[in-house]
Amino acid sequence: MVSPQLLYRIELVRKRLESVKYKILVLSGKGGVGKSTFTSLLARGLAAADSDRNVAILDIDICGPSIPRVMGVLDEQVHQSGSGWSPVYVEDNLCVMSIGFLLSSPDDAIIWRGPKKNGMIRQFLSEVDWGVLDYLVIDTPPGTSDEHLSAAQYLLNAGLTGAIILTTPHEVALLDVRKEIDFCHKVNVPVLGVVENMASFVCPKCKTETAIFPANTGGASKMAVDLGVPFLGSLPLDPRLARSCDEGTSFLIDMPDSPVVLAFNKLLKDGRCQNVLLCKQSHMCHRDKCLDMIQIAAFAVNLETVIDHERGVQRAFTYDDSTCINFTGVVKACEESRNS
Amino acid sequence: MLSGVKHIILVLSGKGGVGKSTVSTQLAITLKESGYKVGLLDVDLCGPSIPYLLNLEEEDVHQCPQGWVPVYADKEQNLAVMSIGFLLKSKNDAVVWRGPKKHAMIKQFLTDVYWQDIDYLIIDTPPGTSDEHITVMENVRTLNCDGAILVTTPQAVAIEDVRKELTFCRKTGIPVLGVIENMSGFECTNIFSSGGGQSLANMAGIPFLGRVPIDPQVAVSREKGHNSLRTPPDSPLSAVFQDIVQIITKPKTGTGDETAVS
Numbered sequence: 001m002v003s004p005q006l007l008y009r010i011e012l013v014r015k016r017l018e019s020v021k022y023k024i025l026v027l028s029g030k031g032g033v034g035k036s037t038f039t040s041l042l043a044r045g046l047a048a049a050d051s052d053r054n055v056a057i058l059d060i061d062i063c064g065p066s067i068p069r070v071m072g073v074l075d076e077q078v079h080q081s082g083s084g085w086s087p088v089y090v091e092d093n094l095c096v097m098s099i100g101f102l103l104s105s106p107d108d109a110i111i112w113r114g115p116k117k118n119g120m121i122r123q124f125l126s127e128v129d130w131g132v133l134d135y136l137v138i139d140t141p142p143g144t145s146d147e148h149l150s151a152a153q154y155l156l157n158a159g160l161t162g163a164i165i166l167t168t169p170h171e172v173a174l175l176d177v178r179k180e181i182d183f184c185h186k187v188n189v190p191v192l193g194v195v196e197n198m199a200s201f202v203c204p205k206c207k208t209e210t211a212i213f214p215a216n217t218g219g220a221s222k223m224a225v226d227l228g229v230p231f232l233g234s235l236p237l238d239p240r241l242a243r244s245c246d247e248g249t250s251f252l253i254d255m256p257d258s259p260v261v262l263a264f265n266k267l268l269k270d271g272r273c274q275n276v277l278l279c280k281q282s283h284m285c286h287r288d289k290c291l292d293m294i295q296i297a298a299f300a301v302n303l304e305t306v307i308d309h310e311r312g313v314q315r316a317f318t319y320d321d322s323t324c325i326n327f328t329g330v331v332k333a334c335e336e337s338r339n340s
Numbered sequence: 341m342l343s344g345v346k347h348i349i350l351v352l353s354g355k356g357g358v359g360k361s362t363v364s365t366q367l368a369i370t371l372k373e374s375g376y377k378v379g380l381l382d383v384d385l386c387g388p389s390i391p392y393l394l395n396l397e398e399e400d401v402h403q404c405p406q407g408w409v410p411v412y413a414d415k416e417q418n419l420a421v422m423s424i425g426f427l428l429k430s431k432n433d434a435v436v437w438r439g440p441k442k443h444a445m446i447k448q449f450l451t452d453v454y455w456q457d458i459d460y461l462i463i464d465t466p467p468g469t470s471d472e473h474i475t476v477m478e479n480v481r482t483l484n485c486d487g488a489i490l491v492t493t494p495q496a497v498a499i500e501d502v503r504k505e506l507t508f509c510r511k512t513g514i515p516v517l518g519v520i521e522n523m524s525g526f527e528c529t530n531i532f533s534s535g536g537g538q539s540l541a542n543m544a545g546i547p548f549l550g551r552v553p554i555d556p557q558v559a560v561s562r563e564k565g566h567n568s569l570r571t572p573p574d575s576p577l578s579a580v581f582q583d584i585v586q587i588i589t590k591p592k593t594g595t596g597d598e599t600a601v602s
Contacts, residue, residue, distance in 0.1 A: 029387050029434075031356005031467045032498070063468035064354045064501040106500055109354075109469045109507035114439030117470065142356040142467060143386035144434045145442065173357070175431065176387035183434040205529050212531065212556055227432075239531045246496035 010157050012126040016084075017158040020056075020133040022277065025151060025163040025189065029176030031142035033168045034197035036066040037245050038235075039139040042164075044252055045268050046135050046277070047094040053134045056087060058124055059098035060151055061141040062117045063110050068100035072248025077101055084129035097128050114146035121150045125158075135277075142176070144183040152187045162190035164232070164276070167223070168198045169215035174223050181227050192276040193230035195267070196220035198237040202259065212237060232276065233267040235260050341450055341479065344457040345379065348480050349588065350488040350514065354501030356467035358493045359522035359552070361389040364464035367489070370581040372419045374589070376459040379410065382423035383446050383476055384466035385435050391425035401426045407454040422453050439471035446475045467501070469508040477512045486588065487515035489549065493523045494536035506544055517588060518547035520580075526554040549587060550580040 017023060026039045039057055047055040059067035068074050068088075076088040078101045087095035099110065099120060112120075130136065138155075141147055152160075163184055167177040177194075184191050196219060201212045217223075224231035238260045244251040252261055267273050342348070351364045361382070368380040382390040391397045391411075399411040401422070410420035424435060424445065437445075455461065463480070466472055488509055492502040502519070509516050521537025531554060541548035553576055 031387075032358055032493070033356075036497070063470050064356075064504065066497050066500070069497055069500060107503050107507050109504040109511065111469050111474065111508055111511065113443075113471050113474060144436050145386050146438050146471075149436065149438060168357075172361075172389050172392055175389065175392055178432040179387065179434040182432050183436055186434060186436055201526075201531065203529050210526075210556060212526070212554060214556055237531065239529065239533070242495050242497075242532055 009122055009126065010154055013122070013154040014158040016126050016128075016130075017136070017155075020130060020136045022134065022161045023136045023138065023155055023159065024161050024192070024277075025138045025140060025155070026166060027140050027148070027163045027180050027184070028142060028166040028173075029144065029178070029180035029183075030167065030173040033166050033173055033177075034235075035142075035166050036061075036070050036139050037241065038164075038166050038195060038197060039067065039137050040070045040245070041252065041264055043094060043135070043137050044250055045264065046137075047091055048252060049268075051093060054093050054132060055135045055137070056094070056130050056133050057096045057098075058128070058136060058138045059096070059100070060121050060124060060138060060147050062099050062112065062120055062147065064141060065098045065100035066245075067096055067098045067139055069248055070245045071096050072250075074100075074106075074248065081129065084127045086129055095130070097124060117146050118150040121147060122154060125151075125154050144179060148183065149187070152189050156188065160189065162192040162276070164192050165194045165229070166197055167194060167220045168213045169196055169211070169219040170213040171217045173213070174217065174220070177220075178223065178227065181229060191229045193232035193272065194220050194224045195232050196234040199234040201237040204239070230272055230276070232273055233263065233270065235263050235267070342455070342461065342483055344455055345461045346459050346484060348461045348463065348483060348485040349517065350463045350465065350476065350480070350485070351491060352465050352473070352488045352505050352509070353467060353491040353498075354469065354503070354505035354508075355492065355498040358491050358498055360467075360491050361393055361464050363489065363491050363520055363522065363552075364462050365390060365393045366577065366581050367584065368419055368460075368462050370578070370585045371460050371462075371589075372414070374585055376589075377418050377420075377457065379420045379453075379455045379458045379461040380413075380422070380464065381449055381453070381461060382421070382425070382464045383449065383472050384464060385424050385437065385442050385445055385472065387466065388423045388425035390421060390423045390464055394421060396421060397425070397431060399426055404454060407452045410453055410455065420455055420458065422449060442471050443475045446472060447479070450476075450479050469504060473508065477508075477514060481513060485514065487517040489517050489584075489588075490519045490546075491522055492519060492537050492540065494521055494530075494533045496536065498532075499536045499540050502540065503544075506546070516544075516546045518549035518584075520549045520584070521551045523554045524551040547587070549584050552577055552580050 026035050028035050043055050043057045057067055059065050071090050073088050073090055073096060079086045087097045088101060089095045165180060167173050181191060198213055201210050221231045236259045238258050240255055241251050241260050255261055351360050353360050368378045371378045382388050394413050396411055402409045410422045411426055413419040413421055490502055490505055492498050519537050519541045523532050524534040538548050
């Protein structure tokens with residue numbers, strides 16, 4: 001059921017994120033492939049490259065938030081002010097928000113079904129006082145369910161730049177990642193590109209190279225070609241990075257000679273990645289192309305709901321919550337109907 | 341519900357990608373090799389891995405008067421498997437469902453699958469402490485649920501999430517059978533370090549079931565579609581699981597457990 005209340009909330013998120021230039025989701029169908037690690041590297045890398053640039057991380061993994069540890073701000077707390085929740089600052093131009101800051105003990109489990117998780121994500125998106133930001137990088141849990149649908153639902157209307165998809169090279173991860181790309185196509189989230197993590201491992205002691213997660217089916221680059229999405233690059237496996245994440249230190253500064261840092265810097269400077277991060281690709285046309293019949297139908301229902309609400313009529317429409325829609329048009333139509 | 345099932349074991353972890361599905365399949369195979377009849381239920385709806393790991397990706401589920409017939413991984417029908425992967429048209433299809441639909445699907449898996457008489461039902465779960473876990477917990481808590489096995493890797497960032505899963509078990513009254521530390525150490529060095537699982541077990545006062553080293557061969561043999569129903573008996577993996585099976589099949593004192601057939 002799409003209520004006028006939901007549309008109002010979507011509008012609140014849009015208003016709040018108006019001052020954020022690029023909004024990037026980090027997704028993967030599979031867990032433990034390095035979503036949080038890559039999110040932290042990307043945010044730190046973007047913030048370090050230019051001190052005038054403001055970067056933030058939002059962690060919407062409600063049941064397993066890793067960002068506070070990875071960013072080294074485990075024991076911090078969030079404060080409330082008149083303009084919303086204040087995020088936790090890691091550097092002058094890099095701040096973080098996660099449910100981890102709201103828990104009283106690291107043992108606390110969030111045993112919530114979908115609706116409560118969605119409410120939390122909505123609050124994160126509409127009530128955090130980010131200030132003016134260049135980049136908001138959003139770390140997600142694995143899967144294609146509540147958290148992802150809610151993020152897409154709220155962000156598509158707020159000018160989402162798109163999603164970077166993380167994977168490891170072996171088939172059992174690619175299986176789930178293909179589903180995540182299918183999810184992006186279904187809900188019209190533009191896929192900015194695929195990054196392959198833990199691609200090869202060079203033992204720091206004996207220098208032997210081993211494929212820990214062997215790419216027997218061609219790895220991420222082949223999958224990207226098969227599915228017609230850009231491949232951004234590969235990062236090798238470095239045990240020191242895992243340790244650095246546990247300690248919450250800045251790996252890019254501490255280990256500039258690590259093969260991961262070299263590969264990551266190359267990836268950041270690469271033309272494809274620049275295009276992605278600066279949103280040079282036009283994804284609006286992609287979105288239009290994908291607007292299928294289901295969405296048009298849902299759009300009509302919503303429009304009617306809104307207009308009815310405007311007239312003071314309360315009507316409930318049943319609506320399959322598993323289809324997610326782009327509400328830009330709805331809100332615009334609503335405004336037009338109000339003006340006329 | 342699940343009337344012919346003698347024991348239920350949940351495989352849980354707060355963290356993704358630590359090897360829950362690998363542990364579930366190995367456990368099921370080892371139990372089967374020890375002479376038990378085993379069922380393996382995959383309730384990870386958004387990322388089902390079990391069909392791939394057992395090389396059953398092309399199989400379908402059939403209907404019989406008693407319910408859904410699970411897919412059998414062996415000719416003798418001692419290892420029955422059920423996963424949403426068998427119900428999808430294409431393996432690239434995403435299951436884009438919110439909680440209530442996932443709840444309904446899992447409920448169906450628990451009530452409508454015709455397992456017949458099995459000794460052990462292993463339930464493989466997705467990461468987290470949310471809809472899937474609450475639904476499974478609510479339904480099996482009143483049945484013969486032996487408890488949960490927690491899987492972790494040694495890094496702090498994984499242990500942290502597993503501690504949350506432990507809290508979930510404690511709050512909901514599911515007994516914890518123990519912790520398995522996966523991807524522990526690697527040849528001459530450590531990738532995800534090692535020992536974290538042991539210290540978690542010590543700290544939380546729960547049994548430590550074993551340490552499984554990283555072995556790229558595990559991934560390779562699976563990707564080549566080898567007969568994954570048998571692990572080489574001399575591999576460290578197989579030894580660890582033999583031990584685990586010993587622990588979980590040991591009759592509990594005073595319960596009159598007589599299911600051992602080996």
